[in-house]
Amino acid sequence: MIYDWFENIVFVWPENFIFMAIIPFLIWQYLKKDKTGKGAILASNINYKIPSTFKTRFRHLPFILRMLAIALLITALARPQHQQQLSRSEGQGIDIMLTMDVSGSMLTQDIKPRRFTVAKEVAIDFVKKRPTDRIGLVIFSGEAFTKVPLTFDKRTLLEQLQDLKVMDGGYIEPGTLIGEGLATAVSRIRKGTSKTKVIILLTDGKEDAPPTRIIDPQTALEIAKANNVRVYCIGLGVSEFTEDQMADGVRNFLDEDLLKKIANETGGRYYHAVDRNSLQAIYSQIDKLEKTKVEVIQYKKTEEMFLPLVLAVLALLFLEIILRYTVFRRFP
Structure with missing residues (x-):
């Protein structure tokens, strides 16, 4: 924190630091005078030593205080300022609905460590x-539901993404309902206020509908088109498998024709x-294609720092005079 504070210190007149050259000259003069100005004491014993006192040990303290005062005064003349760059973003964003397949096949390990793990992290x-x-x-999966509605609260969204798990059985039906996943996303995003509405649909399979299915992919596509929602489809999974992977039952059931149709007819794109x-x-x-109109406003906060240095100079000089x-x- 202290380092960051000093890192933002700038000097308006740094050329004044040239006066620092006077300090070594004053030190040289002082040391020269200190050697020649010492008095001589006649002692009868050659082993006689002058007793060490507070005054003798710290006799250079007033001079040190004066040098510090001069150094601070020159620093003040360089006019230090603490400058902080601040910025804020203003603009109109777009509405994006992430639509993710959480079926059991997303646990396949052809994309290490698992398809689902990589999809979630990206x-x-x-x-x-x-x-x-x-x-x-x-x-x-075999059902579709909204995990997080459209929100500016990125913290909550990121927490939900981080905690997301594959729904392989349990309280959600097994299967892959691409149509209902798309329809659910459209129903949520069509209520948004942004003119641009985008769905990113990611799956590794094809429509695998249980008898309880309500909306098929074609109907969901028509709903998306009617609401001017652009859909980017991402098919996830290796195209060709090794013999070991095939022996483990790994298959690619990706319905690329369906995903391409959804993307093309809504003005989006299909990716594999x-x-x-x-x-x-x-x-x-996708991030480059769907740019938001954002204006970044930058401003600089400046605080003059020479006054504390001048006050420190006066305090040091006052202390030196007192001492x-x-x-x-010294007595004559």
């Missing part, structure tokens, strides 16, 4: 880079991610 990085947007989160790097690149590209004419007073 999504977190994406959210951190969008400070002025309202972002929400919809998850889907095969590893962490490609997924990061996809989110970076020189009391404790360290």
Whole structure:
């Protein structure tokens, strides 16, 4: 903290530091005078030593105080200022709804350590880079529901993303309801106030609907188009598997035709991610395509610091005078 404070100190007239050259000259003069000005004492014993007292040990203190005062005075003449750069962002963001597949297949390890882990971590990085947007989160498996509605509260959203887990059974039906996931996201984002509405739909599978399905992908697509929602679809998973992976039952059920159709008909794009790097690149590209109108206003806060130095100079000179004419007073 102290380092950061001093790091913001600037000098308006740094050329005045050239006067610091006088200090070594004054020290040389003082030392020369101190050697020649000592009195001689006749002693009968060659081993006689002058007793060490407070006055003899600290006889140079007044001179040291004067040098400190001169150094501080020259520093004050350089006109130090504490400057702090401040900024704030103003502008209109866009509404973004992250729509993530949390089905059991997302635990596949063809993308290390798991598809779901990588998808979650990259999504977190994406959210951190969008400070002025309202972002929400919809998850889907055999059902779809809103985890976080559109919000400016990035802390809550990031906490929910961090705690997100694959819903393989339990209180959510197994399956992959891409259509209902998309429809749920559209129903949330269409209520937003931003003119630009974007859904990022990420899945590693194809529509695998239980009998309870309400909305199919084609119907969800029509709903998205009717509400002018642009959908970016991301297919996640390695295209070709090794023999060991195939032996472990790893398969790619990605329905790229469906995802391409959703993206193309809503004005978005389809991407295929095969590893962490490609997924990061996809989110970076979406980030560039969906830029927000943000104006960064910068201003500088300046505080003059020479006055405390001048007060310190006066205090040191006053202390030197007091000591020189009391404790360290010399008799002729």
